[in-house]
Amino acid sequence: MEQRNIRNFSIIAHIDHGKSTLSDKIMQITDTVSFRNHESQILDDMDVEKSHGVTVRSRTVRNLYHDRNGQTYELNLIDTPGHVDFSYEVSKSLSASDGVILLVDATKGVQAQTVANYKIAKANHLPVIPVINKVDNKNAQIDMCEQQIYDLDDSLIEKNILHISAKTGLNVDQVLESIVEEIPQPNGDIDAPLKSLIFDSIYDSYKGIIAYVRIYDGKLRANQKLKFMSNNQSFENNEIGIFTPSLKPVKELHSGDIGYIVTGIKDPKGVRVGDTITSKLEPTIHAVPGYKPVRSVVYAGIYPKNSNYDDLKMAIEKLSLNDSSLYYTEDNSDSLGQGFRCGFLGMFHLQIVRERLINDFDISVIVTNPNVNYRVILNGNEAINNIDNPAKMPNFSKINSIEEPYDEVKMKVPSSSMSKVMDLANQSRGILITMDNDSNLVELTYELPVAEIAYNFFNKLKSISHGYATFDTKFLEYKVSDIVKISIDVNYSPVDALTFIVHRNNASQLAQSIVHKLKYVMPKKLYPIPVQAYVEGRVIARVDIPPLRKNAAVSGEKKSISKKQALLRRQNINKRKISSANIILPQRIFDAILGI
Ligand SMILES: Nc1nc2c(ncn2[C@@H]2O[C@H](COP(=O)(O)OP(=O)(O)OP(=O)(O)O)[C@@H](O)[C@H]2O)c(=O)[nH]1
Secondary structure (H helix, E strand, O other), X not given: OOHHHEEEEEEEEOOOOOXXXXXXXXXXXXXXXOOOXXXXXOOOOOHHHHHHOOOOOOEEEEEEEEXXXXXXXXXXXXXXXXXXXXXXXXXXXXXXXXXXXXXXXXXXXXXXXXXXXXXXXXXXXXXXXXXXXXXXXXXXXXXXXXXXXXXXXXXXXXXXXXXXXXXXXXXXXXXXXXXXXXXXXXXXXXXXXXXXXXXXXXXXXXXXXEEEEEEEXXXXXXXXXXXXXXXXXXXXXXXXXXXXXXXXXXXEEEOOOEEEEEOOOOOHHHOOOOOEEEXXXXXXXXXXXOOOOOOOOEEXXXXXXXXXXXXXXXHHHHHHXXXXXXXXXXXXXXXXXXXXXXXXXXXXXXXXXXXXXXXHHOOOEEXXXXXXXXXXXEOOOOEEEEEOOHHHOOOHHHXXXXXXXXXXXXXXXXXXXXXXXHHHHHHOOOEEEEEEEEOOEEEEEEEEEHHXXXXXXXXXXHHHOOOOOEEEEEEEEEEEEOEEEEEEEEXXXXXEEEEEEEEHHHHHXXXXXXXXXXXXXXXXXXXXXXXXXXXXXXXXXXXXXXXXOOOHHHOOOOOOHHHHHXXXXXXXXXXXXXXXXXXXXXXXXXXXXXXX
């Protein structure tokens, strides 16, 4: 297809505003897929996506559309996730697009991810087609939504906002016409050397790594000799093709097209999303600008439970191929053995990775308590950056100060919930920077420790503002904080996987909660097990896990003193024998602690 008849676009929206439903409807109208016996939501086909009802990964599909004037267009649609934890996927999709549909749910209005994703589109200078969805719903508030869209950006006032129902198909044809009219054609040079951006990749056990590419310049042919620009490594493609949405081989792709390349490479580290693929024999000079390296927000240890380390390693490597925001490095724990330290974009991301390991790879894992990463200044002024594992925190006697990451957080909240939001921010150690009144919305800017917002802040904010608050974060800096390490000893042996880094003000209460939780979730032994929480060498909380059997030494039975003493002695010997290596830490321990 000629470039003037190609349109590459994405749909961006807040979670649940109807992107996947609209994608399905577009595929239905353009006859891309037969809907006779379709399951709903063709693009959300991962198990985790079906179970949570959300899009986790971006999908791509080529639709052929015959417009009102009888012209045929190739509309390459890239579906994007809406959850805050997957905004990195959104930036990747947008880098391959020439325009976006901004979809707003008529019953909810503009929400946090509408704003965040709109900003990404604007930063990429992409034209925006504003669309209000779910107008068939009796609770639709179309006027309110229009006003909120205009409030988002003055430049949108000139736009004609479409009112559609992705569910019934009402006015979806107008969306297709607007795509053709308002989104520019790709403007690559078909005669220049090949220049293609990898915006995604998947692992196929037979074909190896399949790279999803946007061709900027030149032509790509099947079985062509190619190379990656980041490391000059060459390969010959085994197959190239398009998304229908299943993979369909073609002989040639050219500038403006979106398609895939079967690289044949099996090593998951061999293909990097954001890299440029060019021709080996006639390479381009400049690579396509790549992506900003992703910044992990929370870190946790992942260890094999019923499988072995090598299987887990392969699974994590493959998973990271189509989830380039997953950071991982090998790690070793005294209590959990060989595993990985992983970085995630947020808690939901962590949960999805854990579920994908089970669903896609059949691997059960133990996930340790998550934390952010810290910077430590030692007494001699030497700095240790990136302490992402509490067990690696140096002894307190060597530490001069500890710094933790802070975000600048902007929240737009209805004035009615402002005081509750401010209470939440204060409890989360927030520092108020500015407060601006804008009609009945108040914009609050806070500096907040990432450790406080990483876990449940967003959900709490949503709940106290009844879903109306918008929330946007930007990394600010590392600031000195009164941070301490809580270590847990079980039966007088330290357990490295149970180490926590917290603010000193929360240490005592947290330590009490942890040891009391452990009392109920820790597997019992035949003897009592003391569990102690330490901060800076001092025990600040303790419980004794009762033994499995009746403790004869303290039972009410009438026994001679010497017999009781003999029993006590035996129990003491058992006590000494056990080391942390004998302690089994089931996942329920970490789940219970996460609950705190
Ligand atoms: N009444 C009505 N419901 C709709 C419409 N479009 C989508 N929905 C419903 O809204 C819910 C969310 O739709 P999805 O298409 O999954 O939303 P999404 O934006 O793809 O969500 P994520 O994949 O999580 O980002 C589903 O229950 C849809 O059936 C519409 O036009 N009208």
